[in-house]
Amino acid sequence: MKFKVLPEPAASVESVAEMQAAVPLVPDGETSCCARLMRRTDVAAQDAAKEWLTFLRALELVEETEGQYRRLPLEADPERLRGAFRERVYLAEEVLSVLSAVEEPIGVEAVFERLEDRVPQWERLRHTDEAGVWRERVRRLLEWAVVLSLAERADGGYVAA
Known part of the structure; x- marks a missing residue:
């Protein structure tokens, strides 16, 4: 799931x-x-x-x-958190793949554009500002990737760590 x-x-x-x-x-x-x-x-x-x-x-x-x-009686071990983030958070792996595929820092808007087709159709119909909602989710995914040391901020964008 x-x-x-x-x-x-x-x-x-x-x-x-x-x-x-x-x-x-x-x-x-x-x-x-x-x-x-x-x-x-x-x-x-x-x-x-x-x-x-x-x-x-x-x-x-x-x-x-x-x-x-x-x-759960488990510690918030960074390595385990990184694995769960990649595997269990929607679009996390795809966002990280976008970062790995680029050589220059990439911004939220550019990451969103590369993944926009991954937004489920029912989600597109659910929100009046579907693009804004998903841009915000992509921003949060990128920022969580930074927190979990899977990405870094660089020159106004993000790069794979």
Whole structure:
């Protein structure tokens, strides 16, 4: 399963570990887990907390069973996070492939243009500004790649790390 939801990128892998630590070990409902994330971290809104729960699932740091979430007893190991990001986050591998295929730094707009045909048709119809929504997702993918040391910022764009 691939996850599309991406929170605003964290400052570091340690920040991801802090988010994971805010989720209870004992399964609890989404609303309670979101409230706990908001209390224990700098997440300010419930929608952002929901994004984090989903992203932590994508990174295999949290699991959801029957509408309840629990933290998995795994460390936020950078190498494992990189693998989960590549394999479980929608378009992550494709974004990284674009970076690997270019010799010069490439910007968000150029990466989006190379991947625009990968946006599912139903997603195109779902948003009034579909291109804007997906450009933002590509930006977040690139920034997460930087956080996870899969990419670097260079000359106003990004390059493979």
